[in-house]
Amino acid sequence: MPKPNDKPFAIPKQLVWEAYRRVAANDGAPGVDGQAVEEFEADLKGNLYKIWNRMSSGTYFPPPVRAVEVPKPHSPGVRVLGVPTVADRIAQTVVAMQLEPLVEPRFHQDSYGYRPGRSTHDALEVCRRRCWEYDWIIDLDVQKFFDTVSWDLTVRAVTAVTDCPWVLLYVKRWLAAPLQHPDGTIVERDKGTAQGSAVSPVLANLFMHVCPQRRRKRCRRSFCDSCCASDGGRSSGLAVQAGSPNHRDVMPGKSRGGKRSRKRLAISGSGMRREDEHG
16 A cells, blocks of 8 residues: 555545544543544544644654543442543544454454444343353453553554554554543553543453463463453353353363263453363
8 A cells, every 4th residue: 555645654544534433423521632522623624634644654642541530330439431532532543443354353253342233232132042051150350451451462462463563553652641630640551551542442352362362371360360251341241151260170061962061261352252071
């Protein structure tokens, strides 16, 4: 693909336009600059050109992410969401759209969290159906996934599916973007990815898919011991036969066709799949 106007990175203007359409459809709250979507649209052509020009030139640097605390619905404490600016959401969506066709075919069919054309209702329907087929339903969670996910492993997960230099460049910059609290305090981070940003969902799903496959011993033990499925379990529910999440102490299950079967869990995509071992 030719580089538009001899820019270092070949980012089609149409991709930026489509990213804007997604962001505008979702609306969303303003970021640290206080600019709403409607205000961004007051100079739509100029603002979109700035995003394209800076991203194509390698000179786009994300502003701080606005930190918003929301109470956890089923437990004490708060969850810190990160709200990027409208322009930053568009830039992140450009990268997310570049990654989606590369990663979606890789994800497991039982993965429902933050995926196009899939919803929590789909996951619940699968759970409803499978609870008549198996004896156990397991509710799993990764504790503080978005707050603590490793930057190094996240970038490695991205490099496992693409070598596109501008995707890797901007993923690294977004991971390092600081949080700005309501009192104006800027907090630098050394891990985690902003929950609420446009690119974090695809990064989370990719991490949960690639990390267990490429670093099985380390990663399965680290987050499977915490009983995990996807980022927080709210949108990736599955109904499966019980087994050890880290593949130790497998629980015997019911037999089928006269064969004794063992059923265990395996991370795949941002969901989990059942593996049968017949003895």
